[in-house]
Amino acid sequence: MLSQLQIRQHPYRIRMIRLYTSNSHSFQASITRRTLDKHHQSVYHLLNKQRTKYNSKKSTVYPTLDHLLICIKKLQEGRLDHVQLVKKFHIHDKKRLNNFIEPLIFHSILSLYFISTSTFPNSIIDIQDGHLSSIMEQAGVQGSPSSESLSEVASHFDFEVLPHNERAIANLMASVNLIETIFPNYTLSKDIIPWMKTIASPNVTESCNSLTSLLHIPPCVLTDIVLRTPMNKEEYYLQLQIWIDFQAQIAIAYHNHSKHLKSGLTSLIYYGIEHDSNKLPELLASTFQYYNGSDRQFGYKHTNFLTKSFLNKLIWDISYNNLRNSHNKVPSTEANITKSQEHILKQLSLMFPGEKPLANLELKGYMGIILAIHKLSSEKAQKLMELAEQKFDPISSNLSSSDSIAYHFTKISLSKSPDRLLYHFNTAADSFSHSSLVWLSFIIKLEESGLLNESRSLKVIKQLVSKQEKILITKDIMLRLLKPLNTLAAIEQLIQALEASEIETLTIAHKSSILPKYLRLLYRSISDESPPEFIPRKLLLSTFRTIYSRVEYCRQVYESVEYKTSSLVGIFLSGECNIQPENLYEVYEKELGQNNLLPNEECLVALLNASCTTNSEGECIMWGQMYAPQLAVHEFRKQVMSKSFQDGELNDSTKIYPTDHLWLRYIYVLSKYGYVAELSAIMEWWVSIEFIPRSGTLLELLLALPPEFGERHIRHMESVSSSNARLLGEAGESHRTSINEWPWPSRDKLAEARRDKVT
Incomplete structure (x- = not known):
């Protein structure tokens, strides 16, 4: 059961196990x-x-x-x-x-x-x-x-x-x-x-708080929560549990409103990919199991809901949303995408027995599977594309615009060279130059190919603005185009392009995307004496004060964002960690607490960086009654996953799956302050969460350990065969492969790195 919300179906009851301290709204x-x-x-x-x-x-x-x-x-x-x-x-x-x-x-x-x-x-x-x-x-x-x-x-x-x-x-x-x-x-x-x-209520958490200990919850209230935008994994888990535990009540209430049911499942898939793809197979399996047996429970089947066309659309949606979502990826993401699509294919086979699996695929379903496998095997993806083209003849056939756009999106995504990318984009633009999806696929492929630099990004945004009457510049497009902009001057050019639009609200519409990027670049230029003036006042709150320093300006820009996210708080903390390191933990707790947010990786990196600061006497700074490194290490261990998604408890799954960058900062702090026991536990931690470190991360850990520790690990890996390799003789059978996949350095390379570090 969820750590925050427990739902019982008979009688309906939602009981809060942990309440947040939230703002009064x-x-x-x-x-x-x-x-x-x-x-x-x-x-x-x-x-x-x-x-x-x-x-x-x-x-x-x-x-x-x-x-x-x-x-x-x-x-x-x-x-x-x-x-x-x-x-x-x-x-x-x-x-x-x-x-x-x-x-x-x-x-x-x-x-x-x-x-x-x-x-x-x-x-x-x-x-x-x-x-x-x-x-x-x-x-x-x-x-x-x-x-x-x-x-x-x-x-x-x-x-x-x-x-x-x-x-x-x-x-x-x-x-x-x-x-x-x-x-x-x-x-x-x-x-x-x-x-x-x-x-x-303004968010999922407060909505569920309002339902504490209720015996009666109408289906319309339940689905209203399911259809909201979750701000973090915990909120997504609340929505997921409501959908699974109350399927019968929701299904009966909306039996004649299949569009509403489709919206609920589609939304859960969308945010599952964003927050935790490990939950997608469970979501689909539970949903299909219930609806396949609904005729026995209630005397009717939900044929208007799980149609062949809708299931094919789900196959496409899963791949498309995985591709457009460029953050929060974990090693199991691609496997979860494939597993989810397999659940849908099995459901199609149940609905249409006797037919071959691919016989139930429409063009959009084919494109979804091709997108899912093309990074794993471009050869298989190309063969499946040829099969789909033979079956549907997408160029000549009278397809729906939605199917045609999915086809062109996939062709652009499969482009193997800049020339083919431009060819496929121009082919798509002949008929669908107004399609946001066609433009998004082009931008994503430019980025993947290393071709989306600052100047090209600005050129694309100007083209899109010039076609604003026909093209919707989506948030996904804007976020991708903002990525390569690394100067305040570039942000200024982007805003000027948006301001030149005949649509007065275009700049405001992208405020939530522009201001975080702007804030990050502002903090990078913190040494400049005067604040820049080019950000339009309409992007900032009316309470924005006259300010006289770059630091104050940065803080005012941050405060001007009315609804803050973990990502924005992370940017703010990263900027402030060098300005007020002695207060950073207090700021960390305040900003996350009052905005009802969980920390992301950047928040923890900021804490770790600030904790290494010394006071005027060269001593560790204090956060409350503790040394800053102690508290930073404690917070890291509290907020980072300790078990794999498959083995962990639900409250562990809400935590951060760490990247190499976060591990490197953690290792640095532990090494600097002599936390040998914590350093020694890292390898076992990696095994537990099935994390495969990059060569540089593993090397830094071995260098941070006492010399005899690092050399013993390498001798161990060199001496044992892959069939019986174990970490310290303790890792289980199922973990052998992952340990062997680690990029272990040779003893000579470790010794050389140790000499370089000393010099």
């Missing part, structure tokens, strides 16, 4: 942050695209939690005229709890937003009146909220009853009262208010 600020979730952004852009495509003045929205955030976003933008809340509202299946609960929660939260912002659009409030009257009629109930109920809701959400907000308050209380009246088992304080707080 106003209702308005919390619900506003929710509009930044990836799923909401997708729904938002889809509605806008449909409105533009069909030349419609308004998009129709429904009383669902998906569309709740659309209404709020449009209100924030002052574009309420772009949406029309559906006027006629009918509940088709009155026996299903979710069919009543979701629209009532929709109206309660929307009314709360009206109250919190003092915005009262009569056109929507009139339709709300009609919806609530219709629900009352369809449910066959009557009633009115008590003054006690109103006082309780007002105290929880901090509002007053005033003449100008009476209609919104009336709709809020009518929604609450209808839930209590239709479902007498639900109470305002123990059920309804926690549901509302969950929906309004």
